[in-house]
Amino acid sequence: MKGPPSAARAEPPPGLEPALWSHLPLRPGLRKFLFGRTGTAPKLMNRVTNILTKPKEEWQVIDGESTSVASLYSGYIVILAAIPIVASLIKMSLIGTSALFTTVHVGIVRGLIGAIVGYVLSLGGVYLAAFVIEKLAPSFQSQGNTLQALKLVAYAYTAAWVAGVFNLLPMIGILGILAGGIYSIYLFYLGLPLLMRTPQDKVVAYMIVAAVIIFVIYIVIGLVVSGITAASYVGSRVIG
Secondary structure (H helix, E strand, O other): OOOOOOHHHOOOOOOOOHHHHHHOOOOHHHHHHHHOOOOOOOHHHHHHHHHHHOHHHHHHHHHOOOOOHHHHHHHHHHHHOHHHHHHHHHHHHHHOEEEOOEEEOOOHHHHHHHHHHHHHHHHHHHHHHHHHHHHHHHHHOOOOOHHHHHHHHHHHOHHHHHHHHHHHOOOOHHHHHHHHHHHHHHHHHHHHHHHOOOOHHHHHHHHHHHHHHHHHHHHHHHHHHHHHHHHHHHHHHHHO
C-alpha cells in the first residue's frame, strides 16, 4: 500500500543537491520556513541578516506576518537561543576559563547539565518575557496579544543571541556580548511601537518597566542554573 508522499520527496530549493535535501531530517513546515520557495539562501539567515542590518524595514515585514507560537519556536527561537549556550559550554568545558594565572575547566558532564538546564529555562524565559510585555500593554496605552509580544521578544533578542558566539573569546568576548545586548535593546525600541501599537511617548517607559521585570526573571533563571550545576558537581564528587 502506497503511503502519503514524505517530506523527503518534496522538490529541493534551487541550488541544493537533491541527495542532500532528501537526507535533511526536517519536518515539512520547518523545511518551508528555513528554505522558503525561492532563492537558495535559508529563510532563517535572511531574517537574521535583515533584522540586524535593516531593522526598521524588517519590523514592518514582521508586523504583517501571520505565524504561530510553535513556528516561532521551531523555526527561530530554539535555533538562535542555542548559540550562547553552546558557545559557553565549549568555552567552559573544552577551552577553559582563565582565573588566577591558571586555566579552569568545567567537567563535561557538569557543563552539559548546566547547558541543558540553561537552554530549557531560556526558552521558557522568552515566552515569559512575552507574557509580561503583553500584560503590561494596557498600562502604556498599547495593544497586542501574546503572539505579537513573542515576535517582538524573539526578533529583538536576535542580536544578543548571535553575539553569544563571543562567549568563545577570552577577555574581549564580553565587549561583543555587551554590544549585542545594547543592539537588542535598540531593536526592541524600534519594534515596540509597531507590534504593540505603543504611542511614541510611552515607548521608553514601557521598555524600562518591562526590562526591569525581565531582568529579574533572568536573574532567577541564572540562580536556578547555577544551583543545579553546583548540585551536580557536588553529587559527582560524592559519588567519585
